[in-house]
Amino acid sequence: MNRAYNHTKNKGLNPNISVDCVIFGFDFEKLNVVTIRRGTGNGSELMRTALPGDLIYDNENLDMAAERVLEELTGLKDVYLEQVGAFGDPNRVRNKKDEKWLKSIREQPEARVVTIAYYSLLPMEKCQLLASSFAKSVQWEAVADIKDLAFDHLEILKTSLDKLKNKLAHQPVGVNLLPEKFTLGQLQKMYETILDKKIDKRNFRRKIQKLDILTLLDEKQTGVPHKPSHYVKFNDKKYRELSETGFDNFGF
Amino acid sequence: MNRAYNHTKNKGLNPNISVDCVIFGFDFEKLNVVTIRRGTGNGSELMRTALPGDLIYDNENLDMAAERVLEELTGLKDVYLEQVGAFGDPNRVRNKKDEKWLKSIREQPEARVVTIAYYSLLPMEKCQLLASSFAKSVQWEAVADIKDLAFDHLEILKTSLDKLKNKLAHQPVGVNLLPEKFTLGQLQKMYETILDKKIDKRNFRRKIQKLDILTLLDEKQTGVPHKPSHYVKFNDKKYRELSETGFDNFGF
DNA sequence: TTTGTATAGTGTCTTTATTACACTAAGTAA
DNA sequence: TTACTTAGTGTAATAAAGACACTATACAAA
Structure with a gap:
């Protein structure tokens, strides 16, 4: 049975694909991760803490997209980078704040997003965090202190940390x-x-x-x-x- | 800097997202994998061997999409399933035959595809392979014999096998x-x-x-x-x- | 200048895990 | 009856992991 993409099963919108980066750093005391704050206004009630990420461009592969986000944020190239996996629950935008924020920046806020997560390891002292097109503010935050993140980013962080632990135990x-x-x-x-x-x-x-x-x-x-x-x-x-x-x- | 999805960097087409399944089976002699044959005509020069897969639906998460493909092909539910990762090189459609075939089934053949690969382990004897909407013919093939597959499916198979080996060595x-x-x-x-x-x-x-x-x-x-x-x-x-x-x- | 404090740097013994290795048992096929 | 094939079993040698305590050297504080 030959078939074309069955649009009766879809909204007619192709999904968006983004990369999200879990950027780990160690300050000799604790493990940290780069988070960004973003939102629709300056009121803190609309600001959300999230992992840095961006939609991918047509002409770049997934690793390149992650490297681009990473370089824009940290100024560093050639850092250790590992793909964690794809996260794409259609219900990942559960929080009202996330929904509102999404509407403000996406042309098709109702299209689903699948995100490819990466984690990277870099020496904190080499790294100057830069505000960028995707982040008003960028900062290191202790992994242990992070209790909430936008979208499914907390799950992504946990999965990344598990993968890192497993990798570190063997290499x-x-x-x-x-x-x-x-x-x-x-x-x-x-x-x-x-x-x-x-x-x-x-x-x-x-x-x-x-x-x-x-x-x-x-x-x-x-x-x-x-x-x-x-x-x-x-x-x-x-x-x-x-x-x-x-x-x-x-x-x- | 607030911003909308930058369409100057893209063709205005959102990407397609598919899942591909590496279905492993063991016949007490060798490791096998399910492949499908598909193509534009019946002429064998247009047929390509590939891993089974399908575009994801809007209302299902990635695991569900893989489970759906798996069930449609094997009749089995609740099989061991593990995400391998995302593959999305914009140049993954290099082979002319792949290009031709894609054109015949996709509404937007020029849109890029990112695929999420899964591998699954199941007992071969429980499994009756069924031709399905995405496959004219379905068969077991010895992993060791596979030298060529459509798109980047050979890379996906190799990566899956590596992951399986690593997993098997520890669990x-x-x-x-x-x-x-x-x-x-x-x-x-x-x-x-x-x-x-x-x-x-x-x-x-x-x-x-x-x-x-x-x-x-x-x-x-x-x-x-x-x-x-x-x-x-x-x-x-x-x-x-x-x-x-x-x-x-x-x-x- | 003495004392306290913090980390550096080092060896041995015990326990546990890994490896290497060879024969008898019980079925089928010829 | 014989040949063939896989099942099933123990021990000794080697390697890795885990537990454990003291001296050295810098700075800070008294």
Whole structure:
């Protein structure tokens, strides 16, 4: 049975497709995520906190759309980026405020939206958040403090965090959250924060050092009120070698 | 900066959204996948092999769309289903044959398509493949034999297989590919086939039995030209208990 | 200048998991 | 009766994970 797109089952409007970005950053204390505030007016009753995102352009693929949003917001290119998946419940616009806001910016507010979610990991200190075409205000917010977001963005955040935890437990992707030079203590804190569990210091060091992806630098911390730690840096080359074999025997 | 959807960057056509399903089945010998043949005429030069899929309806969420395709094709509901991700390269229609075929069925053949891929695991023997609105012919094909598929479906298949391997290595989802009663030998063969490696029989049994998700049945195989094996069945309740703790110490 | 405090840095022992390995049992087919 | 095929079972060696405590060194405060 040959058939054309069955418009009796649809409103005659094709859906919109957007990307939303969960941008993670680590400040050596807690995990943060970039949120934006947007709304129809300046009254705070119409403002909503959301994840940054945008509709995709015709001529770009999905990854490119995410990279574009990311660069416009942070000024950074070539950051660690991972697709989380597609979210497209037709009832995702449940909140009245979301509805109102949507009407103000979309030509076809009644068309459904499917969004492709990405998460990215970047070093916060490299990153200057910029207000952009899709966001009046942009800020870092502690993931632990976020209780509500527009649309289904809270679900997207939770799913992204789960994926990140799972990835981090099997591959050392967390180095993307740290500056070029960092200490083993900072690295461990990052693992503990994201995986939400204490790790024994000596066992942690043994495991990381066996991976052999860190280079010890001569330089030490300064200005800390305790014994200064040596800095280490991440060794890209070794990491890529390991990537090929899939980190078979690594995990926290 | 408030803004409406910027149509200067687009053709004025919203994209189409489809789901594509990678339906895996295991015949105790090899891993198979459901493919469909479709095309503009009966001439084989215009026929293309593809993954089954369909455009989504306005009133269904993405999972529902995948379930609908799956049921229409196999007659089965409530099968194991996992989202793989979104694929949406604007150049995914590279092949001339794909282009021609698209023109014949879409009202807006020039609109881009983003597809959400799913994979599902089901027991082949429960499944009667049915020709459907989206497929003139439907058949099982050995995954290992598939060298070419329409659009970006080969990439989707590869990604799905990778995800399946990864999942299977950490959670015993493979039981969804087997009949209700099966032998440990069949279970092992399934692991070996999908993970593409030999596993030691005794070590395999030890590991599986420690999971404690299988119930030994009194019934034995009949008609086999060797010592008959006891059948076992999968224990759903124990599996769900384990799922909560995340199969921390399980892996092949 | 002494004391307090905070993190750095290091080794061993125990427990648990992984790997490697070989024979007998019980069916069918020839 | 024999050949063939898969079922079913245990142990020893090696590797990984987990638990655990002290000294070193910087700064801050008294």
